[in-house]
Amino acid sequence: MEEDSFRALPPVDRVLGDERLRAAPPGLARDITREALDAARAVVRAGGHPPTYDAIVTDVCARINAALRAPLRPLVNATGVILHTNLGRSPLADEAVEAMAAVSRTYSNLEFDVASGKRGSRHSILEPLLCRLTGAEAAMAVNNNASAVLLALSALASGREVVLSRGELVEIGGGFRIPDVMRLSRARLVEVGTTNRTRIADFEAAVGERTAALMRVHASNFRVVGFTESVSIEDLGALAEDRGIVLIDDIGSGCLLDTTRYGLAPEPTPQRSLAAGAGVVLFSGDKLLGGPQAGLIVGRRPLIDRMKRHPLARALRLDKASIAGLAATLRLYAEGAAEERIPVWRMIAAPLDGIAQRAQAIAAAIGPGACVIDGRSMIGGGSLPEESLPTMLVALAPPRGVGATGLASRLRARDVVARVEDGRVLLDPRTIDPRDDAPVVQACVLARSSERS
Numbered sequence: 368m369e370e371d372s373f374r375a376l377p378p379v380d381r382v383l384g385d386e387r388l389r390a391a392p393p394g395l396a397r398d399i400t401r402e403a404l405d406a407a408r409a410v411v412r413a414g415g416h417p418p419t420y421d422a423i424v425t426d427v428c429a430r431i432n433a434a435l436r437a438p439l440r441p442l443v444n445a446t447g448v449i450l451h452t453n454l455g456r457s458p459l460a461d462e463a464v465e466a467m468a469a470v471s472r473t474y475s476n477l478e479f480d481v482a483s484g485k486r487g488s489r490h491s492i493l494e495p496l497l498c499r500l501t502g503a504e505a506a507m508a509v510n511n512n513a514s515a516v517l518l519a520l521s522a523l524a525s526g527r528e529v530v531l532s533r534g535e536l537v538e539i540g541g542g543f544r545i546p547d548v549m550r551l552s553r554a555r556l557v558e559v560g561t562t563n564r565t566r567i568a569d570f571e572a573a574v575g576e577r578t579a580a581l582m583r584v585h586a587s588n589f590r591v592v593g594f595t596e597s598v599s600i601e602d603l604g605a606l607a608e609d610r611g612i613v614l615i616d617d618i619g620s621g622c623l624l625d626t627t628r629y630g631l632a633p634e635p636t637p638q639r640s641l642a643a644g645a646g647v648v649l650f651s652g653d654k655l656l657g658g659p660q661a662g663l664i665v666g667r668r669p670l671i672d673r674m675k676r677h678p679l680a681r682a683l684r685l686d687k688a689s690i691a692g693l694a695a696t697l698r699l700y701a702e703g704a705a706e707e708r709i710p711v712w713r714m715i716a717a718p719l720d721g722i723a724q725r726a727q728a729i730a731a732a733i734g735p736g737a738c739v740i741d742g743r744s745m746i747g748g749g750s751l752p753e754e755s756l757p758t759m760l761v762a763l764a765p766p767r768g769v770g771a772t773g774l775a776s777r778l779r780a781r782d783v784v785a786r787v788e789d790g791r792v793l794l795d796p797r798t799i800d801p802r803d804d805a806p807v808v809q810a811c812v813l814a815r816s817s818e819r820s
């Protein structure tokens with residue numbers, strides 16, 4: 368019986384000769400056909416019916432299409448989480464994307480001084496812009512903010528002590544924990560205060576001969592509420608200056624604009640930290656800054672110079688495309704066009720009536736089963752925890768026999784990522800690029816109608 372079932376499966380060459388596989392790369396088609404026939408044999412071995420010839424060819428075609436798809440590809444973020452780390456954090460301004468493409472396609476002045484014709488430094492590209500925007504004396508950029516923290520501690524405090532509040536011994540995510548990075552840099556961590564309360568007197572008492580730096584790490588992905596006390600950056604800056612030590616400030620998000628204008632809690636800015644006396648301020652390029660992945664470092668010239676000379680600086684250096692994208696993003700801030708041109712700020716600043724209109728139009732185009740409801744968009748991405756903005760959501764009722772999670776999975780198969788809540792699928796126009804409204808409508812219609820996912 369089982370023997371007959373195995374014999375019912377077509378030979379590899381018959382499948383390979385099928386009209387439907389004509390356009391497939393031959394090597395890939397052969398490998399995948401073997402894979403599909405192995406899977407069919409496994410079904411038979413488990414006591415199942417052998418798949419028909421047609422089912423096998425359909426399976427092979429689906430496997431080939433999946434193998435030929437780009438492994439990293441664009442998705443529509445309909446979740447309403449503006450900085451979604453799993454979905455690539457900040458989308459870039461068109462200006463940044465074009466600048467990245469332009470320097471990638473050909474040669475550039477990455478490390479070349481055009482005026483003298485001699486060797487230049489890649490640091491000199493971003494430094495003037497970063498200094499102008501933040502008021503710093505000097506600046507540099509590395510691979511991401513985690514590298515900036517590692518480099519700052521290694522270059523400025525290796526073999527010496529760094530004083531940090533117990534309330535700031537945080538894990539950023541992905542296993543990046545401040546005490547571990549401290550160990551890796553060979554700086555000695557001196558913890559002061561308690562989880563919920565730390566005072567300036569705690570820092571004063573801990574500073575001694577071996578102290579290289581005071582450090583502050585912004586609590587960017589959690590909040591401590593209730594009986595709490597923390598030290599202001601101004602008090603830390605004054606103490607560092609008084610004792611002749613460095614203040615290292617990891618502000619996380621790198622917010623250059625005033626978040627309170629949008630009804631959000633205040634975020635630390637590099638401008639404020641530098642004015643308060645921080646020696647170096649560290650932040651991400653792809654959180655609220657809205658640029659490509661990077662770690663930006665601004666501060667005093669002698670400290671930045673030490674960091675540029677450290678061997679890790681070379682290991683953590685930034686690629687030309689990222690430098691070009693960052694420069695283009697920073698120029699939008701310098702031109703006062705950030706809110707209008709940088710997607711994360713455009714999303715934060717999007718007026719509610721505009722979102723409501725788009726939600727109505729999307730729901731109307733989908734037809735029965737879609738309606739518009741009130742909701743909240745999240746900032747996300749380790750910025751402004753708990754902070755949200757009012758929004759209008761498109762709520763999709765799942766078709767009969769397919770749960771809300773089933774419908775969400777059908778939408779994902781069409782490259783649209785949505786939220787599931789209370790048995791419905793919710794889509795937030797705030798994080799959908801308006802250019803994607805029509806494709807989102809189409810994906811919703813097809814996902815609600817298709818028989819199979």
Ligand SMILES: *Cc1c(COP(=O)(O)O)cnc(C)c1O
Nearest residue numbers: 511512513539585587619651749
């Ligand atoms: C996000 C964050 C980091 C890590 O930044 P990456 O750019 O993701 O490496 C470090 N410190 C703080 C406070 C953060 O919020």
